[in-house]
Amino acid sequence: MSQLEELLAAWLPRQRWFSGKGIPIQQIRIESRHTLVTTGPDGPGLDVLVVRTGQRGRSSRYQVLLGSRPPGSLPPDLARAAIGVCRAACGRPKAVYDAAHDAQLTGLLLERFALPAAPGLSGQVRFRTLPGERIRTGSPGRMLTGEQSNTSLVFGQDYVLKTFRRLWPGPNPDLELNMALSGSPYAARPCGWIEADLPGYATPTTLAMLQTFIPQAADGWVLATAGARALLEGAGTDRESAFAGEAARLGRTTARVHRSLAGALPTDVLSPAGAGELAQAMVERLATAGAEVPELAEHAPRVMAAYADFAEVDEPLPIQRIHGDYHLGQVVRTGEGWVLLDFEGEPTMPVRDRRRLSSPLRDVAGMLRSFDYAAGFLLVGHPDDPELEWAARAWARNNREAFCRGYADGGGPDPDKHLAVLRAFEFDKAVYEVLYEARNRPNWLRVPLESIAAAAAAPPVPG
Template sequence: MTESRTTRALAPALKAYIDSARWFGGKGRAWKVGRVRQVGTLPGSTADLTVVVELVEIIYAEGEPETYQVPLAFYARQQDRLGHALVGTIDAADGGPLFAYDAAHDRDAMDLWLRAFAAAADGKVTADDLAFHRVAGHVLDTEAHSTLFTGEQSNSSVAFGEDSLLKIFRKVTPGVNPDVSIHEVLTRAGSDHVAELYGWLDVVDETTNSTIQLAMLQQFLRTATDGWELALASVRNLYAEADLHADEVGGDFAGEAARLGRALAETHQTLAENFPVATRSADEMSALADAMRDRLRAAIDVVPALANHVEVLEATYDALAALGDVPVQQVHGDLHLGQTLRTVKGWKIVDFEGEPARPLAERLLPDSPWRDVAGMLRSFDYAPRVVTMTSFALDPGVDEEGQQAYRAAEWSKRNAQAFLASYAERELSGTEQILLAAYVADKAVYETVYEARNRPSWVEIPLDALDRLSRDRTESA
C-alpha cells in the first residue's frame, strides 16, 4: 500500500462524498479524513481510465477510527453519465484535471474488476497489493454489463448480467470477513442454501500484518424474491380476506416458513461439520447473562418503558445464567427474513457478516444456533405489525375494532410455530427453551433501542412482544 495521491488534494471532496453515501455508518458524528492509502491499480487500467482502490481512514471526534473502502475511477475527461457519482477532481501530472468517480457506478470500471476475477480462473492473480482469488468450477461471463443495486445500506452490490454478483465491502477491518469464509466453506461443501462463492478480493495490510478482505463475487440469484417482501405480501393477502384465518387464505406463509426452518437447520448442520464446535462453560453462560443485563440497563436509559419488564427479563437472564455447559458453533449471527431469498430451487440464506455493530473479532466467535432461530422468530413478529402500522397510517380508522391486531398475532404465531417445528423436528429440551427465550428477549431489547433512535413509531412492536413475554411467564407460573 502507498500513501495515496488523493490524500491532500481529494480529502475534502472525499469527506463530502462519504458523508452523503448510504453505506457510511458514521452519519451524525463529527469526523475527519485521516490517512488515505492506495491499495492498488486494477489490471487493464489505461491513461484514459485508471481504476484504483482507496482505503480511507475515518477519524471520529469521539470513538475509535474506522476504515472505508472507496474504489475510484479516474478519467481525464468529465463523464456526464457519471455526474451523480463524482467524488471530486485533482490535478493530473500534465497539469490538466483528473475526474474521480465512485467506480461502483461505472460499467467500464467494473468491467476491469470482472476481468481480473476471470483471469484468476481457479487460483489467484495479483495486481500491486491486490489479490483476486477464485473458487474453481464456474466460468464467468466477461461480456456481462454491470448494474449497481441502489437499495443497500452498508455495502455496494453490483450484478454482472444474470451471471454473478459482486459485493464491495465498504467498511473494512483487518481479519477474515465471515461473509467470505462461511460462503467459501458452504460452497465447497455443496450447500443448497447459499449462493455459490465464485471468488474474493483481498490485500495484506502491512500496518497490522493481516488480510483485509475487500469484496466477494458470488452466484447471482436472478429468480430470487426477498423473504421479507414475501412475508409482507402474505400478510396483505390475509388482511384482504376479512373473514378468513391465516391457514385459509391463498397466501398462507406457513409452508414457506417450514421450508425456511429446514433450510436453516441444514445450514447449521453443515456449519457444525466444517467449523470448530466448542462448549460455552457455565461461567461463560453466566457472563452472557450479565452482558444481556448490561444491555437492558443501557436500553432503559433510551426507552424508559422497558423498566416495566425488568422483573420478567431478569428472571429470563437468571435462567440462562444457571445453565451448565452449552454447545456453540459457527452461526449466521444476524438472521432475519431480510437475510433470506426464495428461489425456484428453495430458500437461500445471505449476508453472513454477522451483526454489523459488533466488532469483527466478536462476530467470528462461535455462538448458539438458537441466536439465529430467535432472530427469525422476531422477524415473524415484525412482518404483520409493520403491515398493520402502514395500513393505519394510510387510514387511521382501518383497525378500530382491533381485528388486524388479532390477525397479526395469529399470523405471527402460525408461522413461528411452523418454522420452529420444522427447524427442530422434535420437542425442545429445557435448556433449548431457556436459550431461545433469552435470545428472543435480548433481541427485543435491542430492537427497542434501534426503533427509538431510528423509527420511533415502531418501538411499540418490540415493547408489545415483551408484554406478551411477561403475560406468558405470569400465566405459566
C-alpha cells in the same frame, strides 16, 4: 489533509453504508490506494481506496471504489455518484466518483478475476478464484439497490460481486461461511474474492466476494409481508397460516445449514459459567438501551428475569459458527427451496466478535423476531385497530411455531426444549432493535416495544 481526503470527508457521511452518521469526522486519511483498471489518460480509471476515519476517538476503515474521468466527461447517469474534482498526481484535474455506478469500469473489474495476475496490478491487492473456476466475462456490473452496509454488483445472470464497504482486518465471515457451505443447495456458490494487505496487519483482508447469481429468487421479507398484507384484504379462509408452510420449510433449511456449518467448522460447548457471562452482557445492553429509551423501564424486570433464567441453565450449550444476523431479508425463495445469504453477521461489530462461536438458537431467535416484524410492519400504519392487531399477532404466532417445528424436524435443537435460552436471545435481539429504531426509524419503535411487552406479559418459563 489532501484535496481528495477533503472531498471524501464531505462525501462519506452521505452514503448509506457509512456507519458514523451524525458524528463529525475529525480525522480522515487514505491509508492505501491501488489501481485496478486503467484505460488511458483520457479514459476512465478505477482505484480502490482504503480510507480511515476518526470520530469521537473511534476509527473505522472504509473501501471506496474510486472512478476518475477528465472534468466535463462524466456521463449524466454518473452525476449522482460524483465526489468532486481534484488534481491528480500528474497535475491534471480529474472528476472522481463512486465507480460502483460505472457499468464500464465494473465490467473491467470482473475481467480481473479472469486474469488475476494482470500486469500493473499492485501486489497488495489480489484477485482469487477457486481451483478450476473459469470466470465468464463480458457483462457490465449492475448495482443492486436497497443494501445499507455493502454494495453488490450483478453481472448478467452469472455472478454477484459483494463489496464490503466497512473493512475489518482479516477474512470476512461471509467468505468463510460460504466457503464452508460450498456445494450446499442452501447457499450461493462462491467463485472468488478480492483481498488486500492492510497496513500493520499480517492477515489479508477481504475486500469483495464473487458468487453465483440466483436469478428470479423471491426475497423472504417481501414474501412474508405480502402474506401478512393479505390480512388487510381479507384474503383466504385461514389467513393467519397462509405462510406457515414456507416458514416450516425455512426452519428445516436453517437447521440443515447449521448442521453443515457444525460439520465443516469448529464447535464447542458453552459452560454454565460462560452462559452467566453472556447473560451479564445482555444485562449491560439492556441498561444502555434503557438509558436512551425510557419506555423500556416498565418491562425491564421481566426481561432481567429472563436473563437470570438463562444464566442459571445448568447444562452445557452447544455452540458453533452461525449466520449471526438472521432475518427474513437474508433469505430468498427459489423454485427448489430457500437459500441463505449474507453470512457476515452484524456488520457494525468487529470481525473477531462475529467469528466467535454461538448457539444456533441465536439465529432461531433472530428469525422469530423477523416474523414479529413482518406482523408489526402491517400495524405501523394502522394503530388502534384491535381486530387487525389480533389477526397480525396470530399470523406471526403461527409462523413462529411452524418455523420452530421445521427447525426441529431438520435436525436442529428443538426450540421448545430450550425455552429459557431462546427467550433470552429473543429479548436480547428485541432490545437491540429498540435502540436501532429509536436512533434511525422512530416511527417503527412500537414494533420491538410491543413485542417486548407481549413477551414480558407471557408466563415465565417453567423451571
